[in-house]
Amino acid sequence: MQSDMTMPLLAECASDLSKSLPRSQRDPVIGIIGSGDFSRSLAIRLVGCGFRVVVGSRQPSRVAKGVFPDRVEVRSQREAIHAAERVVFAAIHPEHYHSLVGLREMLAGKVLVDVSNATTLTSHKQSNAETLAELFPKSSVVKGFNVVSAWALQTGAHDGSRQVLICSNCSDSKAMVLELARRMGFSPVDLGSLCASRGIEEAPLILFPSWGGPILTTLILFIFFYGYIFLRHILLPYLDHRENNFYQLPLVTVNQTLPAVALVTLALVYLPGLVAAVFQLGRGTKYKRFPCWLDCWLCRRKQLGLLSFLCTALHAVYSMCLTLRKAAGYTLLNAAYHQVKAGIENSWVEQLVWRADLYLSCGILGFGVLTLLAITSLPSVGNALNWREFTFVQSGLGYAALALSTMHTLFFGWDFAFSPGAYPYYLPPAYLLALIPPCIVLVGRLFLAVPCLTLRLAKIRKGWESTQYWPVNNQEPGGSREAHPQQNFDDV
Ligand SMILES: NC(=O)C1=CN([C@@H]2O[C@H](COP(=O)(O)OP(=O)(O)OC[C@H]3O[C@@H](n4cnc5c(N)ncnc54)[C@H](OP(=O)(O)O)[C@@H]3O)[C@@H](O)[C@H]2O)C=CC1
Numbered sequence: 403m404q405s406d407m408t409m410p411l412l413a414e415c416a417s418d419l420s421k422s423l424p425r426s427q428r429d430p431v432i433g434i435i436g437s438g439d440f441s442r443s444l445a446i447r448l449v450g451c452g453f454r455v456v457v458g459s460r461q462p463s464r465v466a467k468g469v470f471p472d473r474v475e476v477r478s479q480r481e482a483i484h485a486a487e488r489v490v491f492a493a494i495h496p497e498h499y500h501s502l503v504g505l506r507e508m509l510a511g512k513v514l515v516d517v518s519n520a521t522t523l524t525s526h527k528q529s530n531a532e533t534l535a536e537l538f539p540k541s542s543v544v545k546g547f548n549v550v551s552a553w554a555l556q557t558g559a560h561d562g563s564r565q566v567l568i569c570s571n572c573s574d575s576k577a578m579v580l581e582l583a584r585r586m587g588f589s590p591v592d593l594g595s596l597c598a599s600r601g602i603e604e605a606p607l608i609l610f611p612s613w614g615g616p617i618l619t620t621l622i623l624f625i626f627f628y629g630y631i632f633l634r635h636i637l638l639p640y641l642d643h644r645e646n647n648f649y650q651l652p653l654v655t656v657n658q659t660l661p662a663v664a665l666v667t668l669a670l671v672y673l674p675g676l677v678a679a680v681f682q683l684g685r686g687t688k689y690k691r692f693p694c695w696l697d698c699w700l701c702r703r704k705q706l707g708l709l710s711f712l713c714t715a716l717h718a719v720y721s722m723c724l725t726l727r728k729a730a731g732y733t734l735l736n737a738a739y740h741q742v743k744a745g746i747e748n749s750w751v752e753q754l755v756w757r758a759d760l761y762l763s764c765g766i767l768g769f770g771v772l773t774l775l776a777i778t779s780l781p782s783v784g785n786a787l788n789w790r791e792f793t794f795v796q797s798g799l800g801y802a803a804l805a806l807s808t809m810h811t812l813f814f815g816w817d818f819a820f821s822p823g824a825y826p827y828y829l830p831p832a833y834l835l836a837l838i839p840p841c842i843v844l845v846g847r848l849f850l851a852v853p854c855l856t857l858r859l860a861k862i863r864k865g866w867e868s869t870q871y872w873p874v875n876n877q878e879p880g881g882s883r884e885a886h887p888q889q890n891f892d893d894v
């Protein structure tokens with residue numbers, strides 16, 4: 403197609419040539435057809451990134467003042483297309499694409515960016531971008547900027563939502579839009595030809611794509627612990643000596659399950675970081691890709707952390723409601739009656755008072771730190787922190803939350819785990835099982851804190867590589883050698 407297309411915008415994107423020009427003359431002009439919500443978000447971001455923007459409306463006079471920033475010009479559709487040097491965004495609903503047919507000749511030779519999303523998941527329909535390409539054969543249609551919500555466009559959120567998917571049949575135009583997306587602060591992903599456009603359009607319709615694995619993991623853990631507690635506390639005692647504990651099913655069993663799930667899930671947030679560190683130490687480089695399962699696990703830590711937070715919050719609410727139960731009242735009255743009958747005046751046990759207070763205090767502190775972690779994982783809050791602050795909160799405080807939750811569980815268990823009565827039917831208590839993963843993580847973390855390992859890991863993360871990776875003719879690692887554009891995961 404138009405092979406001369408890339409150069410003008412790319413040259414302007416680099417803006418080297420035009421540095422001496424006044425700003426208004428050197429910024430590339432981008433056209434946007436449509437003056438709706440998406441157009442507004444896009445225009446704000448484009449002007450923020452140094453582009454000049456002309457919005458094309460069917461009735462410019464109807465566009466209220468203040469809707470667009472002052473630096474954005476709102477003109478007629480024709481004027482906007484005329485002003486746009488190369489790139490014109492079609493920020494209108496696909497049903498109205500045909501209304502632009504009269505502008506076909508004006509759009510010839512320009513790059514027409516289709517930003518539309520699909521409204522339904524269909525396997526047989528032509529994509530909106532393919533329809534647009536059919537309507538405007540003389541323009542280069544590029545599909546892109548999907549998955550990004552209008553909000554993310556404005557804020558440039560620092561998480562997965564910064565990724566934009568791009569595809570086109572014209573590689574020059576695609577390169578231009580990829581560069582444009584980069585300059586707008588996004589991480590564009592080239593998905594090839596326009597055949598990929600339907601997938602891109604449908605991507606926003608797929609609900610919670612990154613939550614499937616974490617939710618499934620949490621669900622499996624919940625079913626496992628609930629089943630285990632049901633077996634140990636309810637079913638086996640009933641079968642063994644007809645003890646009826648079924649009343650515990652809706653509340654007590656759930657409240658025993660939730661902390662176990664929360665603790666294991668929280669350990670699963672920090673375990674992959676340790677595994678990644680072990681990989682880097684073992685390989686002596688950070689430029690070798692982690693196995694896919696580890697990559698995937700690392701990318702799901704935020705979701706696992708938030709699910710752990712949810713379980714902890716529910717556990718806190720359930721625990722506060724325990725005393726409101728009828729069963730709690732009856733148990734207290736029965737205990738008081740037995741005590742009176744036994745002639746015991748004072749049932750104060752100093753050790754148990756300490757145990758309960760320490761257990762509660764660790765639990766409350768752990769929950770507080772977890773809340774802080776959950777809040778800072780929100781993009782809008784995380785963006786306000788610099789890299790060091792974010793690492794301190796997510797890694798330092800994260801381990802503090804894990805340590806406090808583990809101590810909460812240990813105080814709960816106290817010395818009970820050492821008595822034979824804790825193993826009815828040879829089954830250990832659920833909390834002992836739940837303690838295994840966090841203990842592995844905490845011990846592993848302490849192990850990695852050994853100075854020789856810490857120093858080696860720090861060196862590797864600064865780019866040092868073990869000699870086995872040095873090229874034969876180049877004895878300086880990282881010298882003239884090109885770094886692999888691979889995993890560069892430092893936050894472990
Ligand atoms: N990539 C992404 O993640 C997102 C993509 N989108 C896509 O952006 C497009 C626009 O969405 P959005 O801004 O929310 O929609 P709006 O309804 O807010 O705006 C659509 C605009 O299209 C213009 N338009 C042009 N021709 C017509 C016509 N014949 N009839 C009606 N309106 C027309 C109107 O502007 P005027 O009256 O000034 O001409 C109108 O303001 C859609 O295709 C949507 O799928 C939306 C959100 C996110």
Ligand SMILES: [Cu+2]
Pocket residue numbers: 661717765810
């Ligand atoms: Cu608890």
